[in-house]
Amino acid sequence: MGQPINDKHAIEVAAFIVAFERPFSERSIEALLGLQELLKADYPAFNKIGVFKISFGDKTAPSQPSNKISGVLLQKFRTDGRPAWALRVENNNIIVSCFDYERWEPSSSKAIEHLKKVINIIYVYDEQNPLGIVALQVIDRFVSHDDGYDIGHVFNRKTRYLTKQAIEAGSLWHVHQGWFREEKTVDVKYSCLNTLNVSASSGPVGLISTIDHTLECRFKQGLSVCEALDEDFLRDIFGLLHGYNKDVVGDLLNSRQKKRIGL
Template sequence: KNYLPKANHVEKFDFKIENDQLTNSSNKVLGGIELQRINEDGSIGWILRVSESSISVHCLNYTQWASVFDEAFGYLKAAFKRLEGGDSLISSVGLMYVDRFVHNKDPSTSNLSELFQEESDWVFKHAFNSKNKLWHNHIGWYEDLDEMSCLNQLKTSASYVNINNNQKLVVTVDHNAIISGESNDFKEDGDSCKKLEEIMNKLHGMNKKVLGMLLTEEVSARINLGGL
């Protein structure tokens, strides 16, 4: 409560389908709980969300992986502690990053090749020549991560966003790295969650690898990709 003082119930609706027809019968039930920490400016800083099928931690105050993961991991372990003695099993572990790059000048002057490598296989070539600067790209692939297989889902896009009453061109990089396996793959000895910690650090390394093969060297150096 001291760290995530604001609590909200997550509600869901159950609908009945009979003979391929949606009936008028629906039932609103509790689907989970969401704990939040609010920043001084009123924005959300952290979220811990627990539902029937997932536990997720969301950080909107990102600085560096080491410090952010230390706090996020503490929330995860606290949530897992509440599940002890039950029959819940971990079937997959994922890490999601959303990075946004804002072009602060006239959108017409933007040059995508200053942000992304033109030879990258992960952005379709038309994006570099889009006349209105708008585009969308979504790809996925599997990659070996030690003895496990990692699903990468990469969505990149350019859109206009209103920021302080000014229209800005924003390029978004949305990357999911997900490892699925048997329950024994994630089984822990004791309550240290050491195996989960190792997996999360490997997923973080995968994200840095993807960004390193997507961003130009100049941008990677500017955001200190090696130290994130």
């Protein structure tokens, strides 16, 4: 029987992502070094992300690190060494990854708070760099410890998201698909791309059933950084994507698993 990887839910990681249309300027990247002090209570580990020069066609010239940095990586670890939270800012992306997920409200509120602190820094030097995408990635996992694998132990056999071949394939299978969710209101300024990767694979602790769902809110015209800093903007967008994710996961899982994780 498939067991959620956590007591109250099956979420391994929830990643909160904002992407701008152009890479951040050098001045913004330099200013990001201030995050080490600003967020040290939440992310004790701080690292610069270096730029590597790659030489093509010259076998005698190995890749070399540059003095420049392309971004920063901040992390908080659990006592066993596994990550609990991570904040990565690089090129044109800001990503907050929550590995220590509780429930939506406390986890999303903390992630959004940290995203806003980074956007405030970016705003100073990249005010004219539009925000193009807000995305949410959620990875759910279920572990089967016994030998009698049955896809119905985790998944709803009648779900629209699994193929007949996957249902009949046995314990190792993979379905990767994507679609745009159409919005009905006339004044919608974005489209929502869903990328869904569902699989069953063998792992060190048994068979792992995985639902990897990424939802990208793509704005038809880039939003100004000022708009992105609106008090309720990120909360509303991520809340919308969270609702979409629950719809998909709810369709994929059987009734017993949904009850287990409170869905």
